[in-house]
Amino acid sequence: MTTRRQLLQGAALVGAATLLPRPAYAAGTGNIFVSLEKGNEVVVLDRTYAQIKRIATSKRPRDMHFNQDRTQLFVACGDDDAIDIIDVNTLEVVDSVVTGPSPEVFAFSPDYKTIWVSNEEYSQLEAIDLESRVSIAQIPTGAEPEGVIVSEDGKTVYVTSEVADMVHVVDVASGAVIKNILVGTRPRRFIFTPDGKQLWVSCELSSEIFIIDRATNEIVGDSLFFVPPGFKPEDVTPVGMAVTRDGSKILLSLGRANHVAVIDGTTHEVIKYILVGRRAWSVDLSPDESVAIVSNGLSDDITVIDMASLEPTQTIPVGRVPHTVMIDG
Amino acid sequence: MARLAPWLMGAALSLLPVAAIAQDAPRDVRIGYLSLDYDARYDEKLVYLGLVLDPLTPPVPGARMGVEDLKILADAAGFSATLDEQKAADVAGLVARVQEMAAAGERFIIVDLPADVLDQVAAATRDLKVTLLNTTAHEDFLRERCYPNLLHTAASDRQLADALVQLLRVRNWTNVLVLFGQNPRDKVLADVFTASAQRLRLNVVDTRQVTQSTDSESMEQNNTLLVTGGVDYDVIYIADTQGDYARYLPYATQLPRPVIGSTGLEAAEWNWTWERDGASQVISRFDRLTGDLHMDGPDWAAWVAAKSVMTAYGKSRKTDPDEIDAWMRGARFGVDGSKGVLMSFRPWDGQMRMPITLSTADAVIEAAPLDGFEHQVTTLDTLGTDQPEFVCK
Structure with missing residues (x-):
């Protein structure tokens, strides 16, 4: 210890x-x-x-x-x-x-x-x-x-x-x-x-x-x-989740399926599947909810998602087996 | 997957007064475990000055851990589970044990028996209402017998061979020299590997028998340079169940080529260095339970056999053992073996679908099915004999 x-x-x-x-x-x-x-x-x-x-x-x-x-x-x-x-x-x-x-x-x-x-x-x-x-x-x-x-x-x-x-x-x-x-x-x-x-x-x-x-x-x-x-x-191994303050959108990482699902909080229908890195794990929303960031456990990087367009904007290498992301907005 | 939960809603952990909440007193479920008094497979291989090579150990701790891991599920589902561990000296004794266990209401018996023994036991008990779960016999012929009372959590020879062949295909190491030892089983394994290799269009450049005999007349077969010379290849596959030829083959070859099969890179149900998919927690629990034994393929097979039975009792919402058995063999069953996917039993041969680890002495290099191998139902069925090709013999 x-x-x-x-x-x-x-x-x-x-x-x-x-x-x-x-x-x-x-x-x-x-x-x-x-x-x-x-x-x-x-x-x-x-x-x-x-x-x-x-x-x-x-x-x-x-x-x-x-x-x-x-x-x-x-x-x-x-x-x-x-x-x-x-x-x-x-x-x-x-x-x-x-x-x-x-x-x-x-x-x-x-x-x-x-x-x-x-x-x-x-x-x-x-x-x-x-x-x-x-x-x-x-x-x-x-x-x-x-x-x-x-x-x-x-x-x-x-x-x-x-x-x-x-x-x-x-x-x-x-x-x-x-x-x-x-x-x-x-x-x-x-x-x-x-x-x-x-x-x-x-x-x-x-x-x-x-x-x-x-x-x-x-x-x-x-x-x-x-x-x-x-x-x-x-292929779908869901793990991490994040929800917007108004409850309208829930982000769900799909693990081996290498995507994040954006889910309508009311209808529970998928709004969009966003391609991210390998084994998408945890996901965190910035406090102003302008971006979400996903850790990709098997590709050793994180993916930034623009919440307005629901598009991935950047992938950034971080190091060995990223687990959790926290944004101090 | 449909709702499983409502009938469990009122149940509680054992630290609460379960009987006060559950509708009935907990059912007592006994799961059998059967092995031989003496099993030559577990002899420690004493080589030279008392050197003990990492010996194969009986996998009963795996079964105990599988029961223990799901006790909390059993509590919630209103049953208590115990592992009834029995042994016998020979086939007649084993058959008598199975009959006694079945008579005592045990519907499932986890077996740790060599293939020829298990073959006879399964044949003699095929009309009993009991399902045997094979944890240590890899032989394909046992699957092809199509015993109604036999399931397999040990990987089949063909699953293991297909995993190695997928790796060679992905690496584009397409020319293979196949070697086999003098144990009859070695030739069987070499044949299975060759069939698998040919299916994925690998080129077996030659197939050669090896011997440890050191007399000069056997030089063509015992000298590693001669055995591996005279032909070009990308990789050597060796089937040598005794292991003492294979052990000395890497770095002793005519050409600088990797060796796979019985040494070098080995295919198995599990490797103690697997660290994804929650495996490290499983391995730590096994270490604690056994006083630091490595958790190997047979241990995993026994663990997942026990987990399968516990899961079937706990989640099927059935109480009739025959219905529980049918549910465990059916499409709605899925067991988590900490290999990242749900696993189930193939209806055509009773074989559990599973990922296969490809490991060196201290690392898992890949787990099959490898990326790129696709299947119309499940990629796990790219390993082992698939339904369209399978024939009961």
Whole structure:
């Protein structure tokens, strides 16, 4: 396990490289952060997509989220059992939170005091109190838990098990699973629709999206399939999702099918399939929703999508196995 | 894929009082596991000064892990699962075990048996309501028997050969020297490879038998320079199930050419260095379970056999074992073996469709089907004998 001291030493070495002075505003730098699962670093691009920094992290950085005021970026590092904290202004690792084994995907509680993280190799969902750094709950899940999302009131956490093909519904007050919802094969990620009514689950191997009614925790309607022209259903391995604030469009990465589907939030029909790189993985919208950026895990690059025209505008090499993209708009 | 969930909605994890929520007490499902008391395939190969080459180990930990991995699905679906591990000394004993297991209500038995033994056991139990899942016998003839009670999660010889041949086709290494050892099985493997190679229009420039015998009269067959000389080729394929000729062949050839087959680049169901598609988590679990054994092809085949049975009980929405069996063999079944695609059983020969890894000692170079091989139904059916060509014998 990497200690905090080692991390800080590593950060200091990287920080020694001369950088242009940058104004210290809390948010809105326009910078783009990409975690590299096999590169053990987070690459930072500016709003012109020029690379400005490669930040060494603990091993196997994957999921990332900003803190409440967007001054820090948290990065789950699966092979060092830690969530590193990057200062968004100095672009250095400044701290690290010790987690259970193999953290993969995480989410903050609405008050940002608790981190809910899936421990992929020990099949549990863990809650960590951010201030004390104490692990305050470990909830057993099916094997290989992945996607984690916390309800707006902080009372419910949803987590997928990739092996058991389930969504576990966790009641925070009791720390217990109150419902298991069987979905498609290898469920990966979640989004809430902006109206708060639905939970969408991407199921990578059965190529489908399940929609769960949050009031009842029941599946609504048939699962959705999105197969770009010229592909077989088996080529489609959906993972990452992002939704516009008005709920009108949902972006879905189709994995091996090398496309992102833009889905109408009301009719659930496809508006457009956009060609991106190989194994399209996570997708993030910029805060002003002018662009979306997709990480392409097998072609080691990211693709920028212009949201007005729904056209891919640039592909930028970033390094080995890009996992998650976060845009500080 | 249709809705699977509604009947599971009220179910809960084992840490909750399941019985209070599920409609009935959990059903007890016993899954059989059958192997030989003594199986020569698992002898450690002692070579020279007690050197142990990475030995093949019985794959039962894979089956245990498959049951364990889906216990939570079983809890939600209202059944509890146990693996009933049995052994016997010979065919008669194995048949008696199968009969006992079937009588005790076990509908599925995972088997780890050599092909000739399994052939006899399957024949003797073909009228029982029991499905055997073959995890370690690759022989094509077992598929061509068309036993109604036999499915295969071990890859067939032809699947493995087709995977290698796809790679040669993609690399444009079209001229192949085929070598085979003295075990009768070596000639069978060389023939399967040759048939596969010819189907994809590779050119087998020559086929030669090799021997380890060191007498001077056998020099044409034991000297690696002579064995690989006198003809040009892009690549050497060797079938040598004993392995001791193949082991010394790379870097000992007349021409500087790669070696594939029983050494060099090998085709298998799985390789312990596979790291895509969630494989690294599977391999870590297996390491922890076994105290750091490498997870190899047979371990994967046993794991996915157990997962298949657990998935069928958990997702079919059936309680009648015959209906569960039919569902598992049907088009709506799909199992996740951490190879990036859903896998199912071919109705014509009971063979599981699957990607095949092509690996060196420490890396997966490719996984077949390779890009560019297309099929009207599923690209997985570009590996192995496809329905139009398949004949029961």
